[in-house]
Structure formats: C-alpha cells, structure tokens
C-alpha cells in the first residue's frame with residue numbers, strides 16, 4: 001500500500017527533543033509528503049501540552065493533516081487533550097501491538113508518546129510501523145468506532161447500558 005501522509009507534530013518542553021527527532025525522521029520518510037511542526041520550538045516557548053495538543057488535533061479535525069504525533073512527558077496529557085476535539089481519536093502507545101490496534105481497531109489518527117517513557121529509537125520504530133497502518137472502514141471494527149462517533153455527534157441511543 002502506498003501512502004502520502006500529511007503529519008502534524010507537536011510537543012511540550014518535556015517532549016521537544018523527541019518531537020524534533022521524529023519530525024526529522026518523518027521529513028526523510030518516503031511515505032510522508034508533509035510535516036507540519038506546531039512546536040514547541042525551543043526552551044523559550046512555554047506553551048503547554050494542552051495548548052499544542054489541542055491545536056494539533058484541531059488541524060487533524062479540519063483535515064489540514066491526516067494524522068498527528070504528539071510528545072509530552074508521558075503522552076497522557078497530549079492524548080487527553082487531543083481526544084477532546086470532536087472527530088479525533090488519540091492514544092498513548094509505547095509498544096508495537098498497541099500502536100497497531102490503535103489504528104486497526106480504533107481508527108486513531110493521533111499517536112501520543114512519552115519522552116520520559118520510551119527511548120528515541122523505539123519511538124522512531126513505532127512511528128515507522130504506524131505509517132504503514134490504515135484503518136479498514138469495511139472491517140468488523142468500523143461499527144464499534146461508529147458508536148463512539150454517533151455518541152460524540154449527540155446521536156446516542158444505540159450503545160447498550162449494562
């Protein structure tokens with residue numbers, strides 16, 4: 001399968017170094033046609049993980065980017081922030097299987113990484129594997145993701161309370 005991903009990247013101060021490494025890696029990856037770096041750009045840039053995570057997720061929601069890689073200390077804050085943007089599904093994942101399922105089961109467009117959790121080479125490997133994954137809208141997982149989307153759109157009623 002060929003890809004032409006447009007990727008937005010972002011980080012807070014804790015994730016700056018790993019974000020820059022991932023951005024450099026993405027810029028030389030033939031599967032990526034555009035890398036948009038929302039910062040932070042240096043130690044003088046004091047924007048927080050929600051500032052950057054929300055902006056990146058909004059870029060995905062608008063269709064300005066296909067996907068986002070977001071880095072903070074743990075990845076958790078970035079994922080929480082990104083998941084608040086309607087239409088965006090974000091995950092923290094630091095192992096291949098979780099990265100794979102986040103796309104194939106859950107149609108996540110946002111991968112959040114923790115610079116204080118994962119080493120740079122594993123992070124680069126995970127991002128590389130992630131670029132080869134694409135959600136299958138005809139898969140059995142699609143109807144499950146659709147329940148979340150309908151709930152988000154205020155069209156609840158089909159999910160079952162137990």
Ligand SMILES: O=C[C@H](O)[C@H](O)COP(=O)(O)O
Nearest residue numbers: 014072073074075076077078
């Ligand atoms: O999830 C949040 C991130 O890990 C962030 O980089 C650190 O947040 P804190 O400074 O509030 O601990």
